Amino acid sequence: DQQVKQNSPSLSVQEGRISILNCDYTNSMFDYFLWYKKYPAEGPTFLISISSIKDKNEDGRFTVFLNKSAKHLSLHIVPSQPGDSAVYFCAASAYGSARQLTFGSGTQLTVLP
Amino acid sequence: DAGVTQSPTHLIKTRGQQVTLRCSPKSGHDTVSWYQQALGQGPQFIFQYYEEEERQRGNFPDRFSGHQFPNYSSELNVNALLLGDSALYLCASSSSPGTGAVLGNTIYFGEGSWLTVV
Numbered sequence A: 001d002q003q004v005k006q007n008s009p010s011l012s013v014q015e016g017r018i019s020i021l022n023c024d025y026t027n028s029m030f031d032y033f034l035w036y037k038k039y040p041a042e043g044p045t046f047l048i049s050i051s052s053i054k055d056k057n058e059d060g061r062f063t064v065f066l067n068k069s070a071k072h073l074s075l076h077i078v079p080s081q082p083g084d085s086a087v088y089f090c091a092a093s094a095y096g097s098a099r100q101l102t103f104g105s106g107t108q109l110t111v112l113p
Numbered sequence B: 001d002a003g004v005t006q007s008p009t010h011l012i013k014t015r016g017q018q019v020t021l022r023c024s025p026k027s028g029h030d031t032v033s034w035y036q037q038a039l040g041q042g043p044q045f046i047f048q049y050y051e052e053e054e055r056q057r058g059n060f061p062d063r064f065s066g067h068q069f070p071n072y073s074s075e076l077n078v079n080a081l082l083l084g085d086s087a088l089y090l091c092a093s094s095s096s097p098g099t100g101a102v103l104g105n106t107i108y109f110g111e112g113s114w115l116t117v118v
Helices: none
Strands: A010-014 A019-025 A030-038 A045-051 A056-059 A062-067 A072-077 A086-094 A107-112 B005-007 B010-013 B019-024 B031-037 B044-050 B053-057 B064-068 B074-078 B087-094 B113-117
Touching (some): A010 A019, A019 A107, A030 A062, A045 A062, A045 A072, B005 B087, B074 B087
Parallel strands (some): B010 B113
Antiparallel strands (some): A019 A072, A062 A072, B005 B019, B044 B053
């Protein structure tokens, strides 16, 4: 039973346009959400996070939105750059879980020049 | 400042054998978690070590065991290897788990150890 789902295995976007990556979760105990980026032959790299007490967090070109009632979060990248091409993982953590992360299956983002 | 380092980077083992993977956490971090990432899937939590004890465990059989040393480095051991154990094994380090309040510190991953079981 997947508690964190990324239903789009892949996404292609033109350079300069917006990339929107989506993530859904089922566990109501999750209260902290993170996005990681992964290049081939490298470990996941932390990108941005959001606490359940917020509905938006921004860091440069990256913004994460959280809709708790829908149990949905999204990552917006504006403007998209070819260097953003990577696999993006959504992850969630529950209060008291000592930073145990539950990951989605990832979305391969390709930004076309 | 060294990040999370893992060894070996790649290895091939035969079914039934045992394997040990190693991890050194990022400087200043004292908590190590291990994840298994099968092809086409996201990382799955195996267990977490803090103060040389296993603190949390995911849904993995007892064939998976670990250890944390006084210098915070950690080992992951897998016994009686199965073909299905073939995966990328990721080590993640962070600061102490704390009370479970809002996650103030980020979690840093190593590049992983690719294990192939034949």
